[in-house]
Amino acid sequence: MNNNNNNTNHNLQQEYEDTELLRFTTAGSVDDGKSTLIGRLLYDSKSIFEDQYDAVKSASERRGETSVNLALLTDGLKSEREQGITIDVAYRYFSTPKRKFIIADTPGHIQYTRNMVTGASTANVALILIDARNGVVEQTRRHAIIASLLQIPHLLVCINKMDLMDYSESVYESIKESFEKFSSKLDVSDVNYIPISALNGDNVVTRSTNMDWYEGSTLMYYLENVHIASDHNFIDSRFPVQQVLRPYNDEFHDYRGYAGRVAGGVFKKGDEVMLLPSGFTTKIAKIDSFDGELDCAFPPQSVSILLEDDMDLGRGDMIVRPNNQPTVSQDVEVMLCWFDSNQPLRAKGKYIIQHTTNEARCLVKEIRYKLDINTLHRDQENPELKMNDIGRVVLRTTKPIFYDSYRKNRSTGSIILIDEGNNNTVAAGMII
Amino acid sequence: MDYHLNHLKELESESIFVLREVAAQFQNPVLLFSGGKDSILMVYLAVKAFYPARVPFTLLHIDTGHNFPETLKFRDDLVAKYNLNLKVGSVQAAIDEGKIVEERGVNASRNLLQTSVLLESLEEGKYDAALGGGRRDEEKARAKERFFSHRDEFGQWDPKNQRPELWNIFNGKKHMGEHFRVFPISNWTELDVWQYLAIENVPLPNLYFAHKRQVFMRDGVLLADSEYIEKKPNEEVVEQVVRCRTIGDMTCTGVWASEASTVEEIIEEVATTRMTERGGRTDDKRSETAMEDRKKQGYF
Numbered sequence: 117m118n119n120n121n122n123n124t125n126h127n128l129q130q131e132y133e134d135t136e137l138l139r140f141t142t143a144g145s146v147d148d149g150k151s152t153l154i155g156r157l158l159y160d161s162k163s164i165f166e167d168q169y170d171a172v173k174s175a176s177e178r179r180g181e182t183s184v185n186l187a188l189l190t191d192g193l194k195s196e197r198e199q200g201i202t203i204d205v206a207y208r209y210f211s212t213p214k215r216k217f218i219i220a221d222t223p224g225h226i227q228y229t230r231n232m233v234t235g236a237s238t239a240n241v242a243l244i245l246i247d248a249r250n251g252v253v254e255q256t257r258r259h260a261i262i263a264s265l266l267q268i269p270h271l272l273v274c275i276n277k278m279d280l281m282d283y284s285e286s287v288y289e290s291i292k293e294s295f296e297k298f299s300s301k302l303d304v305s306d307v308n309y310i311p312i313s314a315l316n317g318d319n320v321v322t323r324s325t326n327m328d329w330y331e332g333s334t335l336m337y338y339l340e341n342v343h344i345a346s347d348h349n350f351i352d353s354r355f356p357v358q359q360v361l362r363p364y365n366d367e368f369h370d371y372r373g374y375a376g377r378v379a380g381g382v383f384k385k386g387d388e389v390m391l392l393p394s395g396f397t398t399k400i401a402k403i404d405s406f407d408g409e410l411d412c413a414f415p416p417q418s419v420s421i422l423l424e425d426d427m428d429l430g431r432g433d434m435i436v437r438p439n440n441q442p443t444v445s446q447d448v449e450v451m452l453c454w455f456d457s458n459q460p461l462r463a464k465g466k467y468i469i470q471h472t473t474n475e476a477r478c479l480v481k482e483i484r485y486k487l488d489i490n491t492l493h494r495d496q497e498n499p500e501l502k503m504n505d506i507g508r509v510v511l512r513t514t515k516p517i518f519y520d521s522y523r524k525n526r527s528t529g530s531i532i533l534i535d536e537g538n539n540n541t542v543a544a545g546m547i548i
Numbered sequence: 549m550d551y552h553l554n555h556l557k558e559l560e561s562e563s564i565f566v567l568r569e570v571a572a573q574f575q576n577p578v579l580l581f582s583g584g585k586d587s588i589l590m591v592y593l594a595v596k597a598f599y600p601a602r603v604p605f606t607l608l609h610i611d612t613g614h615n616f617p618e619t620l621k622f623r624d625d626l627v628a629k630y631n632l633n634l635k636v637g638s639v640q641a642a643i644d645e646g647k648i649v650e651e652r653g654v655n656a657s658r659n660l661l662q663t664s665v666l667l668e669s670l671e672e673g674k675y676d677a678a679l680g681g682g683r684r685d686e687e688k689a690r691a692k693e694r695f696f697s698h699r700d701e702f703g704q705w706d707p708k709n710q711r712p713e714l715w716n717i718f719n720g721k722k723h724m725g726e727h728f729r730v731f732p733i734s735n736w737t738e739l740d741v742w743q744y745l746a747i748e749n750v751p752l753p754n755l756y757f758a759h760k761r762q763v764f765m766r767d768g769v770l771l772a773d774s775e776y777i778e779k780k781p782n783e784e785v786v787e788q789v790v791r792c793r794t795i796g797d798m799t800c801t802g803v804w805a806s807e808a809s810t811v812e813e814i815i816e817e818v819a820t821t822r823m824t825e826r827g828g829r830t831d832d833k834r835s836e837t838a839m840e841d842r843k844k845q846g847y848f
Contacts, residue, residue, distance in 0.1 A: 137555040216555040237714035358568045363601040377565045406596035414551040418564040539721035541711045
């Protein structure tokens with residue numbers, strides 16, 4: 117049954133037209149107020165449900181806790197609840213009329229660097245929490261360094277627990293200054309600061325009356341309004357082919373659609389394109405979708421591209437523009453985060469490399485240095501990468517891959533490594 | 549020109565990408581179909597992902613034998629409309645053959661029995677990936693799921709040892725006998741699903757809209773009366789206007805007192821409700837970690 121008519125349908129379409137999706141990541145440990153902050157965002161946007169709240173309340177009581185422990189909302193696994201810590205990435209959802217939010221909530225301790233990296237990989241915004249009593253500490257620096265390595269476009273520094281520091285402007289200013297001093301060494305462009313009290317709700321959703329000296333926006337206002345429309349690369353056209361769609365029926369007899377998600381740039385019908393690795397050029401005959409033909413395709417749209425000429429093109433290949441090509445090479449240099457707890461990265465070791473829809477084998481040619489993610493110090497003496505370590509690594513692939521620097525494009529600039537023996541994902545890399 | 553996707557289009561694009569990755573990375577994927585709105589959405593997204601080619605997945609329905617009759621009719625019409633293949637794994641047949649034993653008593657449910665039938669059906673069909681309509685906002689254990697979720701040769705989930713999943717690179721590598729569960733609509737919320745189904749004019753079973761039904765109250769949950777459920781002496785059946793927020797086995801799916809009879813009214817109800825959609829699922833209420841425990845064994 118369907119109770120829609122075209123009129124209400126049109127109204128709904130209008131209503132949702134401008135709602136954007138914003139993904140942000142948080143990292144932190146039990147006592148820095150992260151769970152309280154997330155709990156407050158969810159609660160104030162009415163995203164905690166009564167039955168969820170009741171379940172958390174009774175679970176807290178069973179544990180003998182005096183107040184409702186909102187961390188139990190995000191710590192979903194039995195082992196996490198038992199140990200009282202977030203181990204894995206938890207995804208939480210809330211929305212306001214303006215935006216839908218996906219929070220990748222990750223633990224903050226150094227032994228969970230890989231989880232932080234995972235949560236950061238898709239984020240538009242990194243929310244960094246600082247306890248106003250402690251100022252910038254090692255964990256703050258680590259989160260900021262990871263956000264910078266993973267090229268999260270926007271950094272939001274929330275200076276929390278202002279209530280415990282008498283809402284003092286000078287405390288806020290000195291923490292801000294020390295973060296600024298440190299972050300000037302990082303590759304981050306857009307940094308904002310908000311003084312808050314997650315516990316009392318100051319500057320979270322509503323403006324604080326306790327900090328008249330602060331003239332910036334609230335956390336919620338920031339999340340609803342930070343400009344994310346330019347977070348994708350709309351310049352360098354990249355279309356990694358996922359598969360070829362061939363209907364084999366009478367209606368679509370010679371149909372050959374290259375299915376994929378636009379990884380960069382804008383593709384238009386009639387554009388001259390180059391196919392990699394063959395290097396042949398042709399033109400776009402049509403950009404197709406279930407909803408009809410499209411004039412253009414841009415990131416992160418999933419579409420099918422039809423070409424004017426019949427060419428050899430399949431999964432792992434890439435459609436680009438002849439005057440704007442990615443690097444085509446078997447030599448790839450990456451900042452690599454190592455995930456495997458069983459063994460370290462092996463120099464001269466061989467792994468499977470996945471890059472966009474492409475796959476090859478690769479050899480670890482050299483580990484140049486290990487990065488201390490608390491101090492940015494480069495250790496060239498003993499550059500072994502163990503679990504949670506990050507370092508600069510040179511790889512040689514069995515066949516050319518088509519890549520950009522991660523700085524230029526997060527899709528065509530990222531890789532994962534897979535262990536050939538147990539098939540586990542053992543590393544993630546950002547191409548330099 | 550403004551190059552911008554709204555949240556529903558972005559979620560759609562992400563799901564289509566994942567569905568295409570499954571088709572490309574696996575030999576013999578199957579789409580788990582329950583008859584609920586999420587699996588209907590999955591079929592619809594699969595049709596979009598491979599248009600104008602046919603959906604390259606077989607549909608697998610694990611049939612508890614305790615369905616709302618409307619569910620089966622809707623399923624068969626959908627299969628016919630999109631020219632799909634349907635396989636049914638029957639819990640009743642497994643009970644009849646003595647492979648599994650039915651629970652007894654008033655709270656008896658075939659929910660747990662589905663797991664072994666599911667695992668056997670996957671093995672029988674040699675399916676190497678099973679697509680499910682699970683969403684991370686549904687339940688706290690599901691909030692930890694990957695898009696590509698690895699299962700060992702016993703079909704078990706090891707939540708503490710999951711593969712990290714970054715950007716949109718999905719690792720579907722596995723050994724013989726292992727398989728994957730894949731959740732393309734992981735990032736959708738209940739409200740997203742309804743908004744999308746409304747905008748796209750996707751037909752849905754009548755069960756989701758307000759209708760009169762014989763119901764009774766148990767542990768604060770309204771259950772539909774049926775021949776499959778044993779009532780306690782004090783449980784009184786009354787007729788009420790209700791609708792389903794989730795559709796599952798009749799013995800454990802609660803119904804909601806609701807007057808919402810159009811998709812727009814449902815969206816409004818979902819947007820303002822203070823109860824989660826699985827709040828009516830007695831299968832989740834067996835313990836604090838009921839979902840995680842079932843998932844470890846191979847449940848959806």
